[in-house]
Amino acid sequence: MDALSSSPLYAVIVAGGSGSRMQSSLPKQFLPLQGKPVLMHTLQAFASLPQSVELVLVLPEVQMAYWQQLCRQHRFTLPHQLVAGGNSRFQSVKRGLEKVPDKALVAIHDGVRPLIEGDIILRAYQLAAEKGTAVVAVPLKDSIRRLQADGSSQSSPREEYRLVQTPQTFRAEAIRSAYAREEQPHFTDCASVAEAAGLHIHLTEGSYRNLKITTPEDLLLAEALLQNGSLHYRN
Numbered sequence: 001m002d003a004l005s006s007s008p009l010y011a012v013i014v015a016g017g018s019g020s021r022m023q024s025s026l027p028k029q030f031l032p033l034q035g036k037p038v039l040m041h042t043l044q045a046f047a048s049l050p051q052s053v054e055l056v057l058v059l060p061e062v063q064m065a066y067w068q069q070l071c072r073q074h075r076f077t078l079p080h081q082l083v084a085g086g087n088s089r090f091q092s093v094k095r096g097l098e099k100v101p102d103k104a105l106v107a108i109h110d111g112v113r114p115l116i117e118g119d120i121i122l123r124a125y126q127l128a129a130e131k132g133t134a135v136v137a138v139p140l141k142d143s144i145r146r147l148q149a150d151g152s153s154q155s156s157p158r159e160e161y162r163l164v165q166t167p168q169t170f171r172a173e174a175i176r177s178a179y180a181r182e183e184q185p186h187f188t189d190c191a192s193v194a195e196a197a198g199l200h201i202h203l204t205e206g207s208y209r210n211l212k213i214t215t216p217e218d219l220l221l222a223e224a225l226l227q228n229g230s231l232h233y234r235n
């Protein structure tokens with residue numbers, strides 16, 4: 001991991017959303033998973049690496065005080081900088097990146113992917129140090145079909161596609177300038193923003209455990225996976 005020692009490592013954990021698809025009274029990043037908020041698992045994954053990572057946590061502005069109360073309640077003392085998010089993931093990432101120095105490698109990660117594994121994070125930093133970009137992705141398990149304008153559908157070769165996860169890791173200067181070029185938050189991930197700025201996106205192997213808690217069944221699955229820490233499949 002020599003390439004990593006020359007750049008400070010940062011992680012921007014985006015958790016500024018409202019979790020509408022979860023349909024819970026509390027945004028999903030604060031919901032309990034094995035007795036502690038989802039977000040604490042996510043931050044802990046980055047803090048547990050052998051390398052030191054500076055953590056930037058993007059939260060909804062209205063929930064800053066609530067988060068600080070949760071930290072006291074759970075005696076959660078990992079150092080992290082807090083940033084108020086925007087009204088889209090794009091805006092939240094952009095705000096988080098303002099706290100990252102130019103020379104850093106920055107991993108941008110969804111706060112609601114609490115099962116990310118340390119070796120995947122490290123591989124992504126390593127690849128980004130070498131190539132400038134590293135996006136975690138997995139092969140598709142189901143067949144896929146492309147929707148047609150006439151309402152029918154056509155099969156597509158699934159081996160040509162990957163499901164994109166986070167972290168998505170970049171040289172900070174490059175990803176910040178990619179975000180600065182864009183006004184319209186129509187991008188669903190950072191790789192698309194980087195690509196629009198001309199960067200080539202390099203993929204690195206993710207894991208099926210690294211699920212994004214989006215709808216209620218995802219939380220049940222995360223609970224089950226945490227109970228069985230050894231259950232995972234890698235290609």
Ligand SMILES: Nc1ccn([C@@H]2O[C@H](COP(=O)(O)OP(=O)(O)OP(=O)(O)O)[C@@H](O)[C@H]2O)c(=O)n1
Nearest residue numbers: 014015016017018019020021087088089092111
């Ligand atoms: N304005 C926003 C919207 C999303 N996110 C974060 O981006 C990640 C992925 O977004 P998603 O799963 O879509 O979260 P929500 O926007 O909260 O969920 P939903 O789309 O169901 O409302 C989450 O960690 C979420 O908190 C963010 O930081 N700021």
Ligand SMILES: C[C@](O)(CO)[C@H](O)COP(=O)(O)O
Nearest residue numbers: 089110164165166188189212
């Ligand atoms: C960034 C992401 O998690 C990669 O899969 C995804 O694009 C986020 O999408 P969402 O609709 O904001 O959850």
